Amino acid sequence: MSDSGGKDRKPATRLVTGGRRAEWTGGVVNPPVWRASTILYDSVADLKERQRDTHHRLYYGRRGTPTQWSLAEALTELEPGAEATLLYPSGVAAVSTALLSVLRPGDELLMVDSAYEPTRLLCDGLLKRFGVTTRYYDPLIGADIAGLFADSTRAVFLESPGSLTFEVQDVPAICAAAKARGIVTMLDNTWATPLFFPAISKGVDLSILACTKYVVGHSDVMLGSVTAAPSAWAKLRQTSYQLGQTASPDDAWLGARGLRTMGVRLAQHQANGVEVARWLAEQPEVARVIHPAIPGCPGHELWQRDFSGASGLFGFVLNGGDDAARAALIDGLDLFGIGFSWGGFESLVIPADPQSLRSATSWSAEGPLVRLHIGLEDPADLIADLRLGLDRFRAHKS
Numbered sequence: 001m002s003d004s005g006g007k008d009r010k011p012a013t014r015l016v017t018g019g020r021r022a023e024w025t026g027g028v029v030n031p032p033v034w035r036a037s038t039i040l041y042d043s044v045a046d047l048k049e050r051q052r053d054t055h056h057r058l059y060y061g062r063r064g065t066p067t068q069w070s071l072a073e074a075l076t077e078l079e080p081g082a083e084a085t086l087l088y089p090s091g092v093a094a095v096s097t098a099l100l101s102v103l104r105p106g107d108e109l110l111m112v113d114s115a116y117e118p119t120r121l122l123c124d125g126l127l128k129r130f131g132v133t134t135r136y137y138d139p140l141i142g143a144d145i146a147g148l149f150a151d152s153t154r155a156v157f158l159e160s161p162g163s164l165t166f167e168v169q170d171v172p173a174i175c176a177a178a179k180a181r182g183i184v185t186m187l188d189n190t191w192a193t194p195l196f197f198p199a200i201s202k203g204v205d206l207s208i209l210a211c212t213k214y215v216v217g218h219s220d221v222m223l224g225s226v227t228a229a230p231s232a233w234a235k236l237r238q239t240s241y242q243l244g245q246t247a248s249p250d251d252a253w254l255g256a257r258g259l260r261t262m263g264v265r266l267a268q269h270q271a272n273g274v275e276v277a278r279w280l281a282e283q284p285e286v287a288r289v290i291h292p293a294i295p296g297c298p299g300h301e302l303w304q305r306d307f308s309g310a311s312g313l314f315g316f317v318l319n320g321g322d323d324a325a326r327a328a329l330i331d332g333l334d335l336f337g338i339g340f341s342w343g344g345f346e347s348l349v350i351p352a353d354p355q356s357l358r359s360a361t362s363w364s365a366e367g368p369l370v371r372l373h374i375g376l377e378d379p380a381d382l383i384a385d386l387r388l389g390l391d392r393f394r395a396h397k398s
């Protein structure tokens with residue numbers, strides 16, 4: 001494999017070839033696990049020379065080895081226009097480092113109101129303690145975000161679709177407005193991955209992934225990444241180094257292994273997810289389905305315009321009923337594990353309660369909300385399981 005020309009090829013090809021430089025693989029197909037703390041130098045001159053620029057050069061274990069560089073480069077190749085990628089021990093570490101690479105005391109951060117809960121906790125906790133003010137904005141604001149910009153606004157954080165409520169944002173319009181004012185944009189792109197939404201080419205400066213989800217794909221590793229546009233790379237790299245952020249080679253190796261099949265997995269998550277969502281939308285116990293690829297989802301038209309696919313995560317609102325009726329539905333499901341995270345090969349379910357996690361907007365619905373991750377099982381079996389769940393819900397309600 002070569003390190004040239006990767007970005008001209010189609011995304012499915014880049015998933016297979018990305019990051020497989022001969023000097024990193026050593027002749028095997030997948031780069032092996034290079035574990036290291038100490039790196040040995042040939043001489044004092046060699047040590048001094050390598051210190052000058054450690055990117056993609058063995059220097060010290062914390063700066064990575066070919067195992068991490070290979071996955072990082074493969075992720076960069078999925079984002080046309082990107083400069084480079086760094087890996088983190090979790091998606092939350094990727095979010096926090098991206099924010100810290102940009103923000104200074106006195107700055108204002110514009111944060112989407114539908115952000116992942118730990119991202120919100122970071123803003124209201126550590127960032128506040130360090131003198132950064134967070135203003136939450138309506139995910140559907142679009143180009144009107146320009147009306148919120150103040151002199152102190154340093155960054156806009158986007159997550160599209162949003163956590164739990166799945167609003168699709170007008171990412172290109174928000175990024176264009178920010179760019180015109182010299183404001184940095186960062187996007188949590190975990191739901192779509194760069195395969196369905198190449199964020200840097202849409203105007204985003206920092207594209208963040210919880211690789212824990214679809215990159216790893218097997219629910220067994222914590223891993224995050226940030227891919228930077230050329231303008232945002234130097235600060236991201238400096239901040240990551242100063243914070244001592246690093247991901248283990250074993251975890252990166254599992255991430256690279258997962259990445260090779262992410263395209264075929266996502267295609268199946270999409271097909272199964274849409275089939276289950278369409279079925280749910282027709283059931284009388286369901287008030288509405290909230291799935292970016294299905295009309296009625298806030299921002300569905302933007303999903304049609306900007307995305308090339310949908311992953312397996314969506315929600316549905318029950319028709320009336322209370323928390324206990326929702327629990328009756330969820331607790332008896334056979335094929336859906338009750339658990340956080342998602343993006344693995346298996347189906348998952350959680351009760352979702354966004355009302356306490358919104359401040360710029362409010363959440364009200366016809367009944368309780370359920371979030372599903374549709375895995376790679378046969379959708380007919382998943383539908384049969386959900387049919388019995390809706391029966392339990394109806395019995396509990398009446």
Ligand SMILES: *Cc1c(COP(=O)(O)O)cnc(C)c1O
Pocket residue numbers: 090091092093095116159163188190191210211212213222223224341
């Ligand atoms: C899971 C998730 C994260 C955090 O990832 P971890 O690897 O669990 O820390 C960040 N953003 C979104 C949208 C997520 O779903």
